[in-house]
Structures are given as structure tokens and as C-alpha cells.
Amino acid sequence: MKNVIYISIIVFGIIFILQPSYAQVDFNKRPDDDLGNVKDEFQEHFFEALKQKGIENYERAVEALHKCLNLDSKKPVIYFELGKNYNKLKNFGAAEEHLKTAIRMQPDNEWFLDELYDVYYQQDDINNAIKTIKQLVKYHPDYKEDLAALYVREKRYKQALDLLDELDEELGVSEARDAMRNDIYSITGNADDRIDNLEQRIANNPNNEENHLKLIYRYSQTGNKKKAYKVAQNLLKIKPESKFVHLALYKFYLEDGKVEDAIASVKIALTSPEINADAKAKVLKDFVAFVSRHPEYESELIAITAEVDEQKDAQTYSDLGRYYLKVGDKSKALTNFKAALKQTPNDFxxxxxxxxxxxxxxxxxxxxxxxxxxxxxxxxxxxxxxxxxxxxxxxxxxxxxxxxxxxxxxxxxxxxxxxxxxxxxxxxxxxxxxxxxxxxxxxxxxxxxxxxx
Structure with a gap:
């Protein structure tokens, strides 16, 4: 959000200074802009300030802006520019003073408020940052996300969650807000609220696969495997073409003794291009561990690994090597260890x-x-x-x-x-x-x- 704002501010600064008229133009008339009809000396100092700020020479920019003030002290943009330069110089007291002056002159100017918010944020003055950003919320809903983050820092978790709910309702869910929400749940240890939120999302949008997967994970994390299994089965009914659900189903099938169903899920997971290599390695590792306890399924393991030969990473080959070493097949163990070593030749x-x-x-x-x-x-x-x-x-x-x-x-x-x-x-x-x-x-x-x- 801040990057967008800063880009807008740059554009705003240019527009603020130069607003040409496209009606009849009198070329003999002195240019007229937001600065008013001013002398060349004023414009010279002002554009010098912009130039010095552009090359990050903030002290010289401040000097030029004070010369502008000496010529005309009634233009809020001068105080705004001084506030920005003092902010860059980490002179927060002067930055706050000049920005407040600009805001008194133009109370509803979003850019002035945003810069003042940044001054407070850099000082870790969260209370004043919150007061300022509350004024900014009416200009852009994305400021609510910043406000939620500030509430988290102040441990005002309920207010933060309420804001995130508002944003989800207005704009739809986002990864950034979900990450913040999950941080709050992790801090508060309130697994029930996290699960309630996911269940509500599924009720609102049953076809959203990602919410089902998150709920499966959360139930599994809290030890409620029955509910996790039920959510996985429900997802499979709603989206029978889902590949990711099999990352959970194979485990439930193995625990239930439904080995054929587990093998089918393992095959789907290992051969699906949508599923990343790390997840596949975990699936294969679990199945290798299962087969080491139930060697009667070794032929299925061989068949599955043959299907995914090109997709096996070093860890997968290494796990297979240890499996074959455990069952006493040194030749196959060596073949897999060498394949792993080929991918990671410096692994001691x-x-x-x-x-x-x-x-x-x-x-x-x-x-x-x-x-x-x-x-x-x-x-x-x-x-x-x-x-x-x-x-x-x-x-x-x-x-x-x-x-x-x-x-x-x-x-x-x-x-x-x-x-x-x-x-x-x-x-x-x-x-x-x-x-x-x-x-x-x-x-x-x-x-x-x-x-x-």
C-alpha cells in the first residue's frame, strides 16, 4: 500500500505545481498554477527543492523550501514538502510540526495525512499512528489493512479481526490478510476461532477448494482427525477432480486400513504436476515408511516409484535407499543412494x-x-x-x-x-x-x- 501511496505522492507533487490550462493560452502572460501568480524567485527555489529532494540532498531541499516560506508562507504544499524532507532526515519533530501546519490549512488532504502517519510509524508512536490512519481510512479501504496491523502491534486482536472481516467482505479474501489473521490466531492460541472462520467461508462458498484444504490442515493440527477426514471426503464429493485433497486422504486411508484407496491417492498425488516436489517427497516418504512395516506391499511401492522416476528428488531417492537397506536389498539401496548423490554430489x-x-x-x-x-x-x-x-x-x-x-x-x-x-x-x-x-x-x-x- 505504501509504495502505491508514494508513487501517487510524486505524481501529486508534479500536478500540484504544474496544472496547465488547455483553454485559450496567452503566451505573454506569466504561467499560473496552484502556487498562484508568483515571482520567478519563488518558483526557482521551489523547483530547486524538488530537484535536491530527487537526488536525496534533503538538507539543501529544506534550505530552498525555507526561502519559499520567506516569500510566501500561505501555501500548504511548502509545509508538506518540508515535512517530507525532515522525515527523510529523521528530524521527526520538525516533520510533525510542518505536516500538522499543512493539515490545518488543508484538513482533508490524504497525502498530508499519509506522510504524518509515516512520521509516527517510523517513531513507533503507534497511538498517534492509529489516530492518523483512522482519518485516512475514508480515502482508501487498503488503509484498513494497515490499521489492522497496528491493532495487532497494540494487542487489540478483536479489533484487528473485525477489520479483516470487513475487508474480506468488501474485497474478498487475500493471502496477506489471511497471513495476518493466522498470526493473530497463533498469538492468541484460539484454534476454535480460526476453525469457525474457515467453516463460515466454506458455508459461504462451498466450491472454494483452498478453504477446505486449510480446514483439513487445522483439524489435523488440533488432533481432530475424524473431522479432518470428514472435510476431506466432503471436498472429494464437491470436487472429485481435486488433486490436493489426496495429500490428506492417503494418510487417513492408511490409518483406516484402506490400503488400496491409500495407494490410489498416493499415485494421484505423486503424478500430479500441480503438486510441488516437496509435498510429493513427503507422500513418498510416508508410503516408504508404511511399506517398511508392511513389506507385502513392496510391489506397489516399486510400481509407484517407477511411475515417478523423472520426478524423484534427492531426498526421495535417499529415503528409498534407506528402505531397501533396511529390508536387506543392498543392490537396490546402492542404486537409489547413487541416484540421490548424482543430484547432490557434495552431500557428505x-x-x-x-x-x-x-x-x-x-x-x-x-x-x-x-x-x-x-x-x-x-x-x-x-x-x-x-x-x-x-x-x-x-x-x-x-x-x-x-x-x-x-x-x-x-x-x-x-x-x-x-x-x-x-x-x-x-x-x-x-x-x-x-x-x-x-x-x-x-x-x-x-x-x-x-x-x-
Whole structure:
């Protein structure tokens, strides 16, 4: 609202100064405008003030305006311009004084009142800001929204809600006002009022999908899942083509044991272009968790994930990887972790998961290559040196294993289990190189740590 007002003020300032007549023009006559028939000196100072304000040189603008006052002190626009410049200079006392003078001269001037409102607002003088904006409401209904915001700051929540209701009735609902309304409900903790408001909106406009969805969310948030379920079913009857309702329905179906209905809702949610990737990831994560408890539905999970291959994000692949790891399918777990890592190549946790699984499935070439690439990103992570050492040992590259393991030990801090693993691998590497003395030394170190566990 304020941006619109400021633009209007600029236009107003120009119109205020220059209002040419389009009737008969006497080119020998001095120009006549809202400033009256004034001398060139007055106009020179006034336009100098506008120019200096335009380049943000407010002090010089004030000087020029005071010269105008010395020539003619009866023009409210001069006091208005002084008020604006003093406001910019944060000289709020002078700004208030000059703006009040302008308002006394023109009590019904919206722009003068708006600037005075801004002076009070910047000082956090909410009481005077409220008094001023109440005068502005008659000029533009959007000022009611500013007034509602001021009421919230003063904790006058009922008055704020009443104003928001008036605006909704006059102009229809808006996201900004809904956000303010929700802030009030959150502050007051009055969930019933929030729900009553949504129910009334649905009664007034049953075809508004968004209000149904909000009510489902609010009922779910308050723990009233039965009512949330009922609202979702009602929305499906009113708008059977709704996609967003399935973001709620699949959960209710799963809780009710209606697995086939839940699967249908999951498919709709995951394949609908209207639904964003974050929401889809949440749906798939919930279904993966369900299948991990009910593995008899794994074929449905596979079918669903195949349908949305192109839409899966890194988190979805990662969740699927953990599911397959939990059920013991390391190959599928690795495939999904690698797909996740392809989308987020610098994710250290995914890098670690992939390398450990590659060790498990004995893909040592991949571990050596992957750990070396990862060390360029994370040169102080001991686990990367350890897996590199293990893989090199497995490939009989024992000197490389020793180099990597000894370097990794320098970065190891307070992790006895990993330290024991380092010593065990060093023992194996030295033994393979026939350095039995060092092999035994490291073996003893590993055993000593394990004995303390």
C-alpha cells in the first residue's frame, strides 16, 4: 500500500505545481498554477527543492523550501514538502510540526495525512499512528489493512479481526490478510476461532477448494482427525477432480486400513504436476515408511516409484535407499543412494553411504575412485581415508593403503572404534608386505582399544 501511496505522492507533487490550462493560452502572460501568480524567485527555489529532494540532498531541499516560506508562507504544499524532507532526515519533530501546519490549512488532504502517519510509524508512536490512519481510512479501504496491523502491534486482536472481516467482505479474501489473521490466531492460541472462520467461508462458498484444504490442515493440527477426514471426503464429493485433497486422504486411508484407496491417492498425488516436489517427497516418504512395516506391499511401492522416476528428488531417492537397506536389498539401496548423490554430489552423508555400500558389495575400484574424489572436497574426513585404505588393501595395493591410513589417523579425534579399524587395516597392510613387526604392533593397538570398549 505504501509504495502505491508514494508513487501517487510524486505524481501529486508534479500536478500540484504544474496544472496547465488547455483553454485559450496567452503566451505573454506569466504561467499560473496552484502556487498562484508568483515571482520567478519563488518558483526557482521551489523547483530547486524538488530537484535536491530527487537526488536525496534533503538538507539543501529544506534550505530552498525555507526561502519559499520567506516569500510566501500561505501555501500548504511548502509545509508538506518540508515535512517530507525532515522525515527523510529523521528530524521527526520538525516533520510533525510542518505536516500538522499543512493539515490545518488543508484538513482533508490524504497525502498530508499519509506522510504524518509515516512520521509516527517510523517513531513507533503507534497511538498517534492509529489516530492518523483512522482519518485516512475514508480515502482508501487498503488503509484498513494497515490499521489492522497496528491493532495487532497494540494487542487489540478483536479489533484487528473485525477489520479483516470487513475487508474480506468488501474485497474478498487475500493471502496477506489471511497471513495476518493466522498470526493473530497463533498469538492468541484460539484454534476454535480460526476453525469457525474457515467453516463460515466454506458455508459461504462451498466450491472454494483452498478453504477446505486449510480446514483439513487445522483439524489435523488440533488432533481432530475424524473431522479432518470428514472435510476431506466432503471436498472429494464437491470436487472429485481435486488433486490436493489426496495429500490428506492417503494418510487417513492408511490409518483406516484402506490400503488400496491409500495407494490410489498416493499415485494421484505423486503424478500430479500441480503438486510441488516437496509435498510429493513427503507422500513418498510416508508410503516408504508404511511399506517398511508392511513389506507385502513392496510391489506397489516399486510400481509407484517407477511411475515417478523423472520426478524423484534427492531426498526421495535417499529415503528409498534407506528402505531397501533396511529390508536387506543392498543392490537396490546402492542404486537409489547413487541416484540421490548424482543430484547432490557434495552431500557428505550420501558420499559416505555410497562408499560403505560399495565396500559391502566388493566394488573396490569404485571405492578407490570415489574416496579419492571425495577427499578433494573433504580432506579432513578420516572415514574417507579408512575406506580408501580398505579398498586398496583388497586390491593388494598395500603401500597406497598404508599412505592413506597413516594420513587419515592425523585427522582422527575421539573415535576409538574407527581408530581400532585404522590399526587393523594397517596391520593387514604391513603383514602383506612382510613387515611382521609393524603388523603385530598395529594389531596389538587395535586389540587394546577393543578390550577397553
Amino acid at each position: 552423508k550420501l558420499i559416505k553411504d555410497v562408499l560403505l555400500l560399495q565396500l559391502d558389495v566388493e566394488d573396490y575400484d569404485a571405492v578407490v575412485t570415489g574416496s579419492e574424489e571425495a577427499l578433494e572436497l573433504y580432506p579432513a574426513q578420516p572415514i574417507l581415508y579408512l575406506v580408501n585404505g580398505v579398498a586398496n588393501n583388497k586390491q593388494s595395493s598395500h603401500k597406497k593403503a598404508i599412505d592413506s591410513l597413516e594420513m587419515g589417523l592425523d585427522f582422527l579425534i575421539d573415535d576409538p572404534n574407527m581408530e581400532a579399524d585404522f590399526y587393523s587395516e594397517l596391520s593387514l597392510a604391513y603383514k602383506a608386505l612382510n613387515n611382521i613387526s609393524k603388523s603385530e604392533t598395529f594389531a596389538k593397538k587395535a586389540q587394546a582399544i577393543k578390550a577397553q570398549q
